[in-house]
Amino acid sequence: MQGIWITERIRDAEQRLLAVTPEGALMYRAAFGLAVHAAEMLKEHAGRVAGRRVALLVGAGNNGGDALWAGAFLRRRGVGVTALLLAADRAHPAGLAALRRAGGRVLPAEDGASVLEQADLVIDGIVGISASGPLRPGAANLLEHISAPVLAVDLPSGVDPDTGTVDGPAITAARTVTFGARKPVHVLNPARCGDVDLVDIGLSGELGEPDLLRLDTADAAGAWPVPGPEDDKYTQGVVGIAAGSAAFPGAAVLAAGAAVRATSGMVRYAGPAADVVRDHWPEVVATGSVFDAGRVQAWVVGPGIGTGREGREVLEHALAQGVPVCADADAITIIANSPEVLDAREPGTPLLLTPHAGEFERLTGRPPGSDRVSAARAAAARFDAVLLLKGHCTVVADAGGRVLVNPARGSWPATAGSGDVLSGMTGALLAARLDPWLAGGVAAYVHSLAAERAARGVPVPASGILDAIPEAVRTIRALGQG
Ligand SMILES: NC(=O)C1=CN([C@@H]2O[C@H](COP(=O)(O)OP(=O)(O)OC[C@H]3O[C@@H](n4cnc5c(N)ncnc54)[C@H](O)[C@@H]3O)[C@@H](O)[C@H]2O)[C@@H](O)CC1
Ligand SMILES: Nc1ncnc2c1ncn2[C@@H]1O[C@H](COP(=O)(O)OP(=O)(O)O)[C@@H](O)[C@H]1O
Numbered sequence: 080m081q082g083i084w085i086t087e088r089i090r091d092a093e094q095r096l097l098a099v100t101p102e103g104a105l106m107y108r109a110a111f112g113l114a115v116h117a118a119e120m121l122k123e124h125a126g127r128v129a130g131r132r133v134a135l136l137v138g139a140g141n142n143g144g145d146a147l148w149a150g151a152f153l154r155r156r157g158v159g160v161t162a163l164l165l166a167a168d169r170a171h172p173a174g175l176a177a178l179r180r181a182g183g184r185v186l187p188a189e190d191g192a193s194v195l196e197q198a199d200l201v202i203d204g205i206v207g208i209s210a211s212g213p214l215r216p217g218a219a220n221l222l223e224h225i226s227a228p229v230l231a232v233d234l235p236s237g238v239d240p241d242t243g244t245v246d247g248p249a250i251t252a253a254r255t256v257t258f259g260a261r262k263p264v265h266v267l268n269p270a271r272c273g274d275v276d277l278v279d280i281g282l283s284g285e286l287g288e289p290d291l292l293r294l295d296t297a298d299a300a301g302a303w304p305v306p307g308p309e310d311d312k313y314t315q316g317v318v319g320i321a322a323g324s325a326a327f328p329g330a331a332v333l334a335a336g337a338a339v340r341a342t343s344g345m346v347r348y349a350g351p352a353a354d355v356v357r358d359h360w361p362e363v364v365a366t367g368s369v370f371d372a373g374r375v376q377a378w379v380v381g382p383g384i385g386t387g388r389e390g391r392e393v394l395e396h397a398l399a400q401g402v403p404v405c406a407d408a409d410a411i412t413i414i415a416n417s418p419e420v421l422d423a424r425e426p427g428t429p430l431l432l433t434p435h436a437g438e439f440e441r442l443t444g445r446p447p448g449s450d451r452v453s454a455a456r457a458a459a460a461r462f463d464a465v466l467l468l469k470g471h472c473t474v475v476a477d478a479g480g481r482v483l484v485n486p487a488r489g490s491w492p493a494t495a496g497s498g499d500v501l502s503g504m505t506g507a508l509l510a511a512r513l514d515p516w517l518a519g520g521v522a523a524y525v526h527s528l529a530a531e532r533a534a535r536g537v538p539v540p541a542s543g544i545l546d547a548i549p550e551a552v553r554t555i556r557a558l559g560q561g
């Protein structure tokens with residue numbers, strides 16, 4: 080798993096490391112790594128390093144210092160470097176001196192339009208982890224003159240380091256080089272960061288436990304259930320799907336189909352769309368009602384069941400079975416309208432809630448807002464549940480405060496029915512007895528991988544995501560073992 084630390088913790092860790100490190104050493108390490116990546120980008124985008132032009136956007140703090148030092152290193156490789164100072168009187172003195180010694184040019188930012196327009200690469204050292212709010216006007220005015228790829232120092236300026244939100248003008252980077260540890264912005268707003276490279280500055284010993292975790296392929300592969308020689312269809316966990324209606328069977332077909340694709344055990348369906356589900360998925364054991372569905376090891380309740388009395392009874396029944404429940408879509412609205420349905424929950428029974436932003440607002444009374452991680456954590460604690468907040472970056476929080484994040488690989492999954500596929504997969508993993516928090520994270524991971532594989536650059540319907548689940552699972556298992 081990849082650890083991610085909030086900026087307050089990074090700053091504390093840096094202070095401890097600074098106290099035992101010769102002055103300037105950390106910045107030197109950071110800037111050296113930055114210069115290596117800048118040279119790579121010049122080769123990639125402009126064919127070579129020597130003779131190419133780099134513009135540095137230099138703010139008032141150490142982020143600007145990193146850029147200035149990197150500029151000095153690039154000068155040694157024959158790059159033409161111009162620093163554009165946003166606060167000439169506060170630019171990092173040692174960095175500025177180093178750049179000047181190396182033969183770099185220095186200009187006030189307001190004179191920088193043509194430098195930016197002619198640059199082969201722009202290095203964004205406007206602001207780093209001490210950023211607050213959107214870019215100030217002096218920096219914002221420069222954005223329109225940038226046409227070259229941008230390499231962001233630590234994080235793209237103008238994007239909030241801890242929430243990834245953008246409230247005004249901000250940098251969009253082709254690549255971000257970060258130091259010591261990954262920060263929340265890198266996973267919460269990957270589109271602004273581009274590829275993120277981590278430069279080791281010796282901070283890891285000071286960091287402690289991460290604030291957020293991101294699953295990697297090996298984690299997803301390690302968690303994915305694989306039947307053993309003693310297994311049969313029951314021992315792997317039977318998943319029950321209570322979804323869809325006679326008038327709207329689509330959600331049932333998608334959720335049940337995703338469960339079929341994600342489990343090698345057994346899928347039961349219970350609800351008014353039994354015939355349609357059976358037609359699509361002959362392997363599903365389908366009945367008309369949850370009350371005669373038989374035993375399952377996890378229930379998925381909600382997509383397309385409606386929010387009336389019948390839906391409510393279905394949810395209460397599932398909650399009372401003493402098995403994990405994934406409550407999605409209409410089930411979330413039912414809980415929002417009548418929180419007392421949760422009284423039916425057998426004590427200690429895992430509950431996983433999977434709202435999108437609108438359902439989150441219904442459930443909690445307020446939208447997730449800019450700090451989606453804190454919002455998901457608070458809601459998980461309030462409902463004593465795992466809360467999976469859907470979106471471009473899916474956030475999975477549990478009641479104890481653990482958080483997994485899954486940045487999507489593109490936005491094609493934002494399509495109708497895609498959430499039904501996610502809940503079906505999640506149910507399959509819950510039935511296989513994964514920790515519900517991990518089940519949500521692994522389902523989100525494989526869902527976004529399946530969507531990427533299915534889309535390959537063009538729109539993909541939810542049924543296409545569903546059909547790509549086997550390929551996604553095969554991919555993680557192959558990479559995870561390799
Ligand atoms: N502390 C350390 O040991 C190290 C720090 N490093 C770098 O230092 C950075 C943090 O440096 P600082 O704490 O000096 O602060 P920053 O460089 O992040 O910010 C400095 C100044 O930027 C201005 N600013 C804030 N928000 C702004 C906005 N929205 N628009 C325009 N200007 C804004 C403020 O005047 C603020 O004081 C890290 O991100 C990293 O790049 C690295 O050199 C590694 C070592
Ligand atoms: N912009 C986006 N980029 C990537 N994935 C997204 C984006 N928006 C939504 N998703 C994902 O698509 C799915 C949509 O679920 P949901 O909103 O419940 O759709 P539906 O109700 O139509 O099934 C979720 O897995 C969510 O994380």
Ligand SMILES: [K+]
Nearest residue numbers: 203206232234
């Ligand atoms: K920056």
